[in-house]
Amino acid sequence: DAKTTQPNSMESNEEEPVHLPCNHSTISGTDYIHWYRQLPSQGPEYVIHGLTSNVNNRMASLAIAEDRKSSTLILHRATLRDAAVYYCIQSGAGFQKLVFGTGTRLLVSP
Amino acid sequence: SAVISQKPSRDICQRGTSLTIQCQVDSQVTMMFWYRQQPGQSLTLIATANQGSEATYESGFVIDKFPISRPNLTFSTLTVSNMSPEDSSIYLCSVEEQYNEQFFGPGTRLTVL
Numbered sequence: 001d002a003k004t005t006q007p008n009s010m011e012s013n014e015e016e017p018v019h020l021p022c023n024h025s026t027i028s029g030t031d032y033i034h035w036y037r038q039l040p041s042q043g044p045e046y047v048i049h050g051l052t053s054n055v056n057n058r059m060a061s062l063a064i065a066e067d068r069k070s071s072t073l074i075l076h077r078a079t080l081r082d083a084a085v086y087y088c089i090q091s092g093a094g095f096q097k098l099v100f101g102t103g104t105r106l107l108v109s110p
Numbered sequence: 111s112a113v114i115s116q117k118p119s120r121d122i123c124q125r126g127t128s129l130t131i132q133c134q135v136d137s138q139v140t141m142m143f144w145y146r147q148q149p150g151q152s153l154t155l156i157a158t159a160n161q162g163s164e165a166t167y168e169s170g171f172v173i174d175k176f177p178i179s180r181p182n183l184t185f186s187t188l189t190v191s192n193m194s195p196e197d198s199s200i201y202l203c204s205v206e207e208q209y210n211e212q213f214f215g216p217g218t219r220l221t222v223l
Contacts, residue, residue, distance in 0.1 A: 032210060034210065036212075042216065042217075043202050043204070043214030043215055043216055043217050044153065044202075044204075044212075044214045045213075045214065046211045046212060046213065049210050049211070087152070097143060097155050097158055097168075098143075098153075098155070098204075098212060099155065100145075100152045100153040100154070101152060102152050103152060
């Protein structure tokens with residue numbers, strides 16, 4: 001079973017920031033937080049991952065709570081292409097299977 | 111990043127038949143994963159396939175129904191055996207080329223009549 005909890009859906013306007021929350025209250029000290037997204041009719045694609053510190057890459061930022069029981073994926077300026085299902089996954093370090101939950105469907109309006 | 115291709119991209123099959131799905135990666139990878147995504151649902155892991163060893167199946171999936179081959183570090187196949195309409199899904203393979211980053215194939219859309 002998935003160990004994370006996410007809202008079913010969220011809406012945003014184009015060019016506005018988006019904050020996608022995730023709860024992972026059972027996370028262990030060595031579990032990573034991974035984010036993937038699935039665009040319509042495509043396989044999932046990696047977005048970002050982190051352990052304790054906040055992380056940034058060209059796609060997004062990941063803000064991890066101090067107690068690590070929750071995190072937020074931040075898209076700084078949403079585009080129409082960012083409309084997808086976003087999955088937050090709690091998993092052990094490298095080369096581990098990913099257990100997908102139901103994810104958050106992000107709708108982006110022009 | 112790894113480039114993954116799958117064949118076929120889609121197929122329509124009759125119940126009781128079998129279909130073999132191929133997954134080809136453009137680089138050598140240790141671990142490959144096979145997932146199923148039923149209509150409107152999230153992804154469910156079927157099995158993990160390492161080269162040179164038997165695949166490891168998740169609860170609810172058995173080798174007789176979903177035999178997997180992993181003959182080398184760039185290729186794997188998943189067979190869906192004795193198909194029924196309930197097997198209609200998208201089947202995806204993935205690899206972990208870089209630590210903590212999995213790359214997914216485009217998927218094979220299977221419809222069983």
